[in-house]
Amino acid sequence: MAQSVSTHAQLIQASWARCREHGLQPQQAPDFDCLTGAELDALLERNQVLLRLTHDDVLPQYAHLLGNASHLVMLGDANGCLLGAWGTRRFVDPRQQHAFSPGARWREQGVGTNALGTALVCGEAIHVGQDEHYLSQNRYMASAAAPLFDAERRLVGVLDVASDGYLPAAQTLGLVRMLSQSLENRLILAGPGEQHWQLLFNTGADNLDSPWAGLLLFDERGEVRAANHRAGSLLGADPRHLNLAQLFQVPLRQILEHAEGRPFALLAHGRQRLHCQWQGPRRPPTRRAPNATDARVSKALAQAGVLLEKDIPLLVQGETGVGKEMFVNALHQASSRARQPLIAVNCAAIPAELVESELFGYEKGAFTGAHHKGNPGLIRKADGGVLFLDEIGDMPLATQARLLRVLQARSIQPLGSGEPVALDIRVVSASNRDLAAEVHAGRFRQDLYYRIAGLTLVLPALRERSDRRALIEEVHGRHREPGQPERLADDVLVLLERHPWPGNLRELVSVMQVALALAGDQPVGVEHLPDSFLAEAGCPVASATLEHTPNDLGKLLQRANGNLSSVARALGISRTTLYKRLREQGLVISSE
Numbered sequence: 001m002a003q004s005v006s007t008h009a010q011l012i013q014a015s016w017a018r019c020r021e022h023g024l025q026p027q028q029a030p031d032f033d034c035l036t037g038a039e040l041d042a043l044l045e046r047n048q049v050l051l052r053l054t055h056d057d058v059l060p061q062y063a064h065l066l067g068n069a070s071h072l073v074m075l076g077d078a079n080g081c082l083l084g085a086w087g088t089r090r091f092v093d094p095r096q097q098h099a100f101s102p103g104a105r106w107r108e109q110g111v112g113t114n115a116l117g118t119a120l121v122c123g124e125a126i127h128v129g130q131d132e133h134y135l136s137q138n139r140y141m142a143s144a145a146a147p148l149f150d151a152e153r154r155l156v157g158v159l160d161v162a163s164d165g166y167l168p169a170a171q172t173l174g175l176v177r178m179l180s181q182s183l184e185n186r187l188i189l190a191g192p193g194e195q196h197w198q199l200l201f202n203t204g205a206d207n208l209d210s211p212w213a214g215l216l217l218f219d220e221r222g223e224v225r226a227a228n229h230r231a232g233s234l235l236g237a238d239p240r241h242l243n244l245a246q247l248f249q250v251p252l253r254q255i256l257e258h259a260e261g262r263p264f265a266l267l268a269h270g271r272q273r274l275h276c277q278w279q280g281p282r283r284p285p286t287r288r289a290p291n292a293t294d295a296r297v298s299k300a301l302a303q304a305g306v307l308l309e310k311d312i313p314l315l316v317q318g319e320t321g322v323g324k325e326m327f328v329n330a331l332h333q334a335s336s337r338a339r340q341p342l343i344a345v346n347c348a349a350i351p352a353e354l355v356e357s358e359l360f361g362y363e364k365g366a367f368t369g370a371h372h373k374g375n376p377g378l379i380r381k382a383d384g385g386v387l388f389l390d391e392i393g394d395m396p397l398a399t400q401a402r403l404l405r406v407l408q409a410r411s412i413q414p415l416g417s418g419e420p421v422a423l424d425i426r427v428v429s430a431s432n433r434d435l436a437a438e439v440h441a442g443r444f445r446q447d448l449y450y451r452i453a454g455l456t457l458v459l460p461a462l463r464e465r466s467d468r469r470a471l472i473e474e475v476h477g478r479h480r481e482p483g484q485p486e487r488l489a490d491d492v493l494v495l496l497e498r499h500p501w502p503g504n505l506r507e508l509v510s511v512m513q514v515a516l517a518l519a520g521d522q523p524v525g526v527e528h529l530p531d532s533f534l535a536e537a538g539c540p541v542a543s544a545t546l547e548h549t550p551n552d553l554g555k556l557l558q559r560a561n562g563n564l565s566s567v568a569r570a571l572g573i574s575r576t577t578l579y580k581r582l583r584e585q586g587l588v589i590s591s592e
């Protein structure tokens with residue numbers, strides 16, 4: 001797939017000519033014209049989707065190809081501004097370390113001929129070898145880059161693979177083309193792809209899962225709403241706005257009669273045989289804000305989002321299991337720091353003797369037993385991102401004093417070090433205790449309380465939420481297996497809706513998991529709800545689960561990896577009772 005020699009040479013020559021027009025001299029240092037912090041924050045926010053798809057979906061898929069080599073994968077926006085870089089910087093010239101950090105601009109005007117900037121100008125993939133760089137200071141590296149287009153065929157960015165030049169040009173170019181095609185497919189699917197049917201097609205049935213397969217998204221009438229480049233090349237023309245019936249000369253119904261996800265053959269324009277496979281619309285992603293259809297929750301999320309950006313500390317309060325942690329995750333995901341770390345510290349779970357070193361870190365050799373490399377500590381790991389202090393009401397008083405100093409000074413001094421380290425963190429805390437009352441009782445420092453509670457948000461209990469029904473349906477949808485019925489029976493919904501849910505969403509999740517496991521491929525019925533739930537609900541169907549068949553109990557046990565205690569807990573019965581039932585039903589348990 002390497003470019004033909006003449007075309008490649010022409011592209012490089014044209015780029016050098018542009019460099020001369022820009023007034024660049026080969027001996028001058030490149031100017032990466034880095035963005036300011038605020039400009040970079042805004043840029044990363046605008047390009048969140050591109051970054052997420054690259055990092056979460058595309059790179060892991062090719063980890064086996066990218067793994068051992070000494071190179072960097074770089075993602076730039078449509079103006080050549082670096083959004084992210086992944087891999088090793090070992091080959092990078094020490095004078096250019098800053099050029100591989102987000103915010104550096106790789107435009108030809110400042111950097112001369114370079115794969116990232118030049119691919120954007122040419123609008124096509126290109127490899128730039130070491131000596132093909134216009135500025136001599138860049139001649140230690142070799143890179144290939146490919147521009148990225150979205151579903152509307154608009155230029156949205158550029159992907160680049162840079163190394164010290166030991167990789168053959170054709171290989172780097174092939175790799176970057178594959179990564180960019182894969183990213184373009186993801187961009188198409190992340191846009192209208194959620195609601196539309198997909199048709200994948202290729203010349204062979206065994207390469208339908210390759211990024212080089214043609215991809216079409218079509219609506220319920222068969223009209224093509226989006227397509228990747230490859231679809232156009234395979235079909236010989238841009239298929240967008242055409243109808244599948246026109247393209248393949250068969251009615252849509254006939255295409256959909258083939259089993260979903262299974263290859264079948266079609267003739268494009270009645271001539272060319274293609275192997276195809278269709279897929280129905282995908283379910284909306286579960287990574288979304290905790291159901292904000294309850295007015296109080298959506299207001300809390302909106303307010304928290306605004307204040308987090310303004311560096312005002314937030315305290316999230318609410319009964320156990322109301323979803324405080326999920327709320328903070330959603331807040332972080334929606335913030336301008338989504339690409340930076342969210343470091344969650346469970347203040348109740350760190351042993352008292354370790355809390356200081358775990359939180360504040362230490363320099364090497366700070367104390368006997370200290371790890372020889374030292375430890376930056378959780379607070380420093382949150383630098384640039386969000387520090388989430390969960391269960392802060394359980395933090396020992398001595399640690400509270402030290403945390404207060406860190407939050408006041410916005411810097412941290414690791415154990416055994418004289419040097420304070422500046423911090424750029426947003427702080428969100430959570431507790432299911434009433435912290436104001438804890439202050440009153442002398443168990444929580446008042447000064448720290450004021451420092452962490454710029455705004456206190458109280459999440460409502462599940463029984464108080466107006467969107468209870470939707471939440472129940474969502475939890476059912478999230479935990480059911482693909483083959484299990486999609487709808488919950490009305491009598492089950494009524495029971496679940498009127499339950500007081502003292503354990504809130506956590507209790508709902510656990511009840512649903514048990515019910516789904518017991519129901520198998522049947523719709524969830526009242527008889528599948530755990531005894532403890534039915535007893536609390538004052539349900540006349542007393543102890544329905546007493547009649548669990550060996551099959552039911554067997555399935556539950558299997559799901560719990562044979563752990564009797566967890567099955568007993570889920571069913572709301574003692575371990576001894578469960579053991580008795582298992583023996584009665586002939587289920588022999590050798591060990592847990």
Ligand SMILES: Nc1ncnc2c1ncn2[C@@H]1O[C@H](COP(=O)(O)OP(=O)(O)OP(=O)(O)O)[C@@H](O)[C@H]1O
Nearest residue numbers: 290291319320321322323324325326432505506509
């Ligand atoms: N909107 C939601 N939809 C579905 N499940 C949810 C939602 N919010 C929370 N959950 C589930 O409820 C459970 C409890 O959530 P979470 O841990 O966020 O609660 P919490 O308030 O932080 O609890 P605690 O006070 O005990 O720390 C988790 O299993 C989580 O996956």
